[in-house]
Amino acid sequence: xxxADAPAGGFVQLLTPDGExxxxxxxxxxxxxxxxxxxxxxxxxxxxxxTVRRLDAEATALQRQGELGIWASLLGxxxxxxxxxxxxxxxxxxxxxxxxxxxxxxxxxxxxMPFGLFRGxxxxxxxxxxxxxxxxxxVIGSQTLHATGYAMGVTMDGKTGGPDGxxxxxxxxxxxxxxxxxxxxxxxxxxxxxxxVFFCQNNQYAIxxxxxxxxxxxxxxxAAGYGFPGVRIDGNDVLASFAVTRAALDNARNGQGPxxxxxxxxxxxxxxxxxxxxxxxxxxxxxxWKAKDPISRLRAFLAKQQLGDDAFFxxxxxxxxxxxxxxxxxxxAMPDPQPVSMFDHxxxxxxxxxxxxxxxxxxxxxxFEGSDH
Amino acid sequence: xxxxxxxxxxxLNHGLRRxxxxxxxxxxxxxxxxxxxxxxxxxxxxxxxxxxxxVIDTPLAEAGIVGTAVGLAIRGYRPVCEIxxxxxxxxxxxxxxxxxxxxxxxxxxxxxLPIVIRIPYGGGIGAxxxxxxxxxxxxxxxxxxxxxxxxxxxxxxxxIQQAIRSDDPIVFFEPKRRYWEKGEVDLDGxxxxxxxxxxxxxxxxxxxxxxxxxxxxxxxxxxxxTAAAEDGRNLEVIxxxxxxxxxxxxxxxSVRRTGRAVVVHEAPGNIGLGAELAARITEHCFYSLExxxxxxxxxxxxxxxxxxxxxxxxxxxxVLDAVDRSFGW
Numbered sequence: 108x109x110x111a112d113a114p115a116g117g118f119v120q121l122l123t124p125d126g127e128x129x130x131x132x133x134x135x136x137x138x139x140x141x142x143x144x145x146x147x148x149x150x151x152x153x154x155x156x157x158t159v160r161r162l163d164a165e166a167t168a169l170q171r172q173g174e175l176g177i178w179a180s181l182l183g184x185x186x187x188x189x190x191x192x193x194x195x196x197x198x199x200x201x202x203x204x205x206x207x208x209x210x211x212x213x214x215x216x217x218x219x220m221p222f223g224l225f226r227g228x229x230x231x232x233x234x235x236x237x238x239x240x241x242x243x244x245x246v247i248g249s250q251t252l253h254a255t256g257y258a259m260g261v262t263m264d265g266k267t268g269g270p271d272g273x274x275x276x277x278x279x280x281x282x283x284x285x286x287x288x289x290x291x292x293x294x295x296x297x298x299x300x301x302x303x304v305f306f307c308q309n310n311q312y313a314i315x316x317x318x319x320x321x322x323x324x325x326x327x328x329x330a331a332g333y334g335f336p337g338v339r340i341d342g343n344d345v346l347a348s349f350a351v352t353r354a355a356l357d358n359a360r361n362g363q364g365p366x367x368x369x370x371x372x373x374x375x376x377x378x379x380x381x382x383x384x385x386x387x388x389x390x391x392x393x394x395x396w397k398a399k400d401p402i403s404r405l406r407a408f409l410a411k412q413q414l415g416d417d418a419f420f421x422x423x424x425x426x427x428x429x430x431x432x433x434x435x436x437x438x439x440a441m442p443d444p445q446p447v448s449m450f451d452h453x454x455x456x457x458x459x460x461x462x463x464x465x466x467x468x469x470x471x472x473x474x475f476e477g478s479d480h
Numbered sequence: 481x482x483x484x485x486x487x488x489x490x491x492l493n494h495g496l497r498r499x500x501x502x503x504x505x506x507x508x509x510x511x512x513x514x515x516x517x518x519x520x521x522x523x524x525x526x527x528x529x530x531x532x533x534x535v536i537d538t539p540l541a542e543a544g545i546v547g548t549a550v551g552l553a554i555r556g557y558r559p560v561c562e563i564x565x566x567x568x569x570x571x572x573x574x575x576x577x578x579x580x581x582x583x584x585x586x587x588x589x590x591x592x593l594p595i596v597i598r599i600p601y602g603g604g605i606g607a608x609x610x611x612x613x614x615x616x617x618x619x620x621x622x623x624x625x626x627x628x629x630x631x632x633x634x635x636x637x638x639x640i641q642q643a644i645r646s647d648d649p650i651v652f653f654e655p656k657r658r659y660w661e662k663g664e665v666d667l668d669g670x671x672x673x674x675x676x677x678x679x680x681x682x683x684x685x686x687x688x689x690x691x692x693x694x695x696x697x698x699x700x701x702x703x704x705x706t707a708a709a710e711d712g713r714n715l716e717v718i719x720x721x722x723x724x725x726x727x728x729x730x731x732x733x734s735v736r737r738t739g740r741a742v743v744v745h746e747a748p749g750n751i752g753l754g755a756e757l758a759a760r761i762t763e764h765c766f767y768s769l770e771x772x773x774x775x776x777x778x779x780x781x782x783x784x785x786x787x788x789x790x791x792x793x794x795x796x797x798x799v800l801d802a803v804d805r806s807f808g809w
Contacts (some may be wrong), residue, residue, distance in 0.1 A: 218676035256551025
């Protein structure tokens with residue numbers, strides 16, 4: 108397995124950086140991965156990749172203009188996110204970090220959802236169950252345990268063992284694999300045979316710390332120690348991301364337990380907008396990853412196969428731009444919350460102490476001349 | 481009425497059993513809770529009767545116990561986590577304070593985590609390090625959590641059921657050295673008629689000073705009040721029951737009558753619940769006070785070796801000494 112520029116040990120790749128389609132890949136355990144997309148499905152994947160990159164670029168611009176307090180860019184990780192996200196079925200449940208804007212988009216969720224968090228007008232605030240996509244998790248790795256518990260609940264509800272079953276996917280990065288809680292999630296998932304996929308986007312850096320500070324072995328190989336399969340994919344190949352995630356989710360929903368997928372990719376930008384990657388990585392490394400770009404390789408494939416012409420590519424760009432500008436307008440229009448609302452939703456059943464503080468706060472604000480609170 | 485005389489431990493067991501019967505979404509999870517029935521046997525017999533999916537023996541990792549409970553709760557379950565001992569809760573601290581406490585707030589009320597985290601706490605059983613601590617202030621300081629503790633079998637029986645039915649995430653501290661103390665419990669009573677979870681209770685009425693205690697120290701405070709009565713001092717004893725939020729109104733009305741307050745807890749006094757209670761009483765009852773609010777607490781040291789723990793733990797004499805100081809003001 109593994110085509111152009113594979114890391115030592117190889118990875119599953121179905122589309123090379125030059126846009127060459129590899130028909131199928133069979134891994135050492137005998138599993139064969141492939142995709143069978145229609146022309147339209149290839150084109151829609153391309154549209155997804157371009158759209159999430161454009162939305163991400165818009166968010167980065169908004170941060171630079173002071174409209175967002177911070178932004179965690181997905182630049183370079185579009186294929187890992189779009190491929191795995193599109194592999195989910197509607198009934199599946201995702202547990203993201205704070206960088207999964209592309210996965211969120213593929214769930215059919217309004218891309219404005221995370222902007223409250225980054226703009227500082229709320230802490231996220233969406234309904235995880237309604238969208239089948241949980242809140243962004245900032246403490247590294249905590250959500251892998253939530254995903255595992257949720258997957259245990261899927262089993263307890265009898266929702267595994269067939270194509271209508273449910274599966275769960277937990278996203279995390281290479282840095283998170285050092286966390287105790289992620290290791291506990293692996294232990295639990297293995298022991299309880301949880302119907303889930305651990306999707307690690309190895310983007311090579313945990314803020315400034317390189318992969319060598321997290322591990323001495325390829326991350327996908329850790330799965331063996333917990334008793335379930337681990338697969339490494341070319342994280343910049345949307346087809347491999349889709350094929351392997353779909354197989355792993357199907358295995359989970361059919362009662363075959365968890366899988367760890369290591370998407371070998373690269374964070375092209377900073378960890379967040381507060382970070383300066385020129386302090387810890389060299390330009391030539393970034394350049395070498397540019398040559399593996401997930402969008403240009405799919406575009407090359409579409410062009411070669413005559414699945415897309417300039418008119419199509421322009422139309423996709425234009426539609427993405429329109430969506431991004433629409434998002435910009437809506438983000439700028441997001442109102443600041445009423446100060447007194449900070450007391451809302453602390454406890455489902457309320458608290459007399461908190462009610463007293465709220466009343467005191469409101470009275471204090473009302474005491475100022477011209478106050479509208 | 482079927483009142484039975486049972487221990488706090490047995491009352492908790494009955495309360496858990498009734499909760500499992502009442503709602504099929506209730507699951508108990510923790511290290512050793514199944515076949516062994518917990519190291520204190522609080523979950524004795526429950527796995528046998530409800531199965532391994534309802535009473536789940538977990539791997540040995542506290543963050544995992546609470547973290548997977550979060551996922552189960554998102555899925556619609558009502559997990560009851562057992563942390564084996566007070567000093568073992570800290571590996572789960574991140575999940576409790578950063579996730580369990582904040583998910584409802586973070587999601588603007590859309591994600592509820594009706595999780596109960598049971599922690600046997602406090603000293604007095606001659607245990608080794610990490611088995612005798614009183615970490616309640618850490619959790620009481622965290623918005624989003626409710627923190628409760630029981631002191632007698634009837635409260636144990638009802639409060640655990642109330643906690644499990646509540647959608648609020650609740651840290652439930654169990655006074656381990658009182659597990660074997662007995663009292664009357666109406667096992668067939670109606671939960672709706674139970675004493676409200678969030679209210680403090682006057683467990684002994686008095687006129688001369690107010691003793692404030694909770695969990696394992698309620699018995700000590702009652703014993704002190706009995707002894708003080710022989711000296712002609714009529715002490716009121718309040719069992720806080722809920723540590724976050726505290727039922728302040730009941731405390732203020734008592735202190736306004738008695739004019740004196742002594743807070744008793746096992747945890748170190750520094751930045752503890754006693755400090756908060758003293759500050760609040762001073763602020764709200766200043767003109768009624770005949771003396772400063774005094775505290776009888778554990779010392780500001782790591783919990784000491786078992787052979788000297790009786791010197792560390794507040795006892796009847798230290799409480800009476802504080803009462804004397806209050807009257808000597």
